[in-house]
Amino acid sequence: MADHLLPPAIVVMGVAGSGKTTVGELLAQRLGWEFRDADSFHPAAxxxxxxxxxxxxDxxxxxxxAAIADWIDAHRKAGGHGVVTCSALKRAYRDRLRNGHTDVRFVxxxxxxxxxxxxxxxxxHHFMPTALLKSQFDTLEPPAPDERALSISVELEPEQIVEAVVNMLERDTAPAQRV
Structure with missing residues (x-):
């Protein structure tokens, strides 16, 4: 894959318990990119x-x-790439993470x-109780087609999800075919 055509960041999104950390870590390992879990950006409050x-x-x-968007922007400025998890439940949240850049990709x-x-x-050993899951589903605005997100079932094995993301990246970075 052409490095300069790859997104500066992939945001693995979904409700709590959807497997963001597992998939994000595996994806970052597969791509050789830095990984950060969104939980590490939360203030103590x-x-x-x-x-x-x-x-x-809100x-x-x-x-x-904003802290996650700053992390993404730092990768952009450094010419690097990263995988970060974030629930990103609303389009407004995803827009904030993109920070005006259309090349940030969401899974x-x-x-x-x-x-x-x-x-x-x-x-x-996780701070998010199951009791809050319904509020996450109530808040969730699935990505719209113009967001170019890859939506994938949590019922697949994490390795299968990573393979689907890598295939998406390869399609996106492949040179255009002449007909």
């Missing part, structure tokens, strides 16, 4: 609020999204509330 079972408001999310991990709820119930 956000984590405390979610731990207490309170959904975040006012809580804007500084968090939307989608699934139904029962499948994702069962995954959340099985994980340990």
């Amino acid at each position: 956000n984590i405390a609020k979610m731990t207490a079972g309170q959904p975040l408001t 006012a809580d999310r804007w500084p968090w999204l 939307h991990l989608k699934g139904d509330i029962e499948v994702i709820g069962a995954r959340m119930a099985a994980r340990q």
Whole structure:
């Protein structure tokens, strides 16, 4: 793949429990890119609020999204590439992460509330309680076609999801064919 044609960042998005961290880490390893989990950008107040079972408001999310957008912009300025996770539930949030750049790509991990709820119930040592999952689904605005996101089922194995993303990147960076 032509490095200069690759996006500066891929944002692995979806509701809590959709597998963002697992897929993001595997994708970053496969591509040889830096990886950051969006949870590492949250201020302590956000984590405390979610731990207490309170959904975040937009006012809580804007500084968090700005910090992730700054990380993406730093990769752009350095000529590098990165994979970051972020729920990115609303288009306005994704627009903030893009920060006016159309080359940031999103991978939307989608699934139904029962499948994702069962995954959340099985994980340990995470601050996001299963009780907040419905609020995430209520907030979710799936990416529109003009956002050029890859939407992929969480029922696939993480390695299959990574393979689909790599195939998408290869299609996007392949030279145009003459007919």
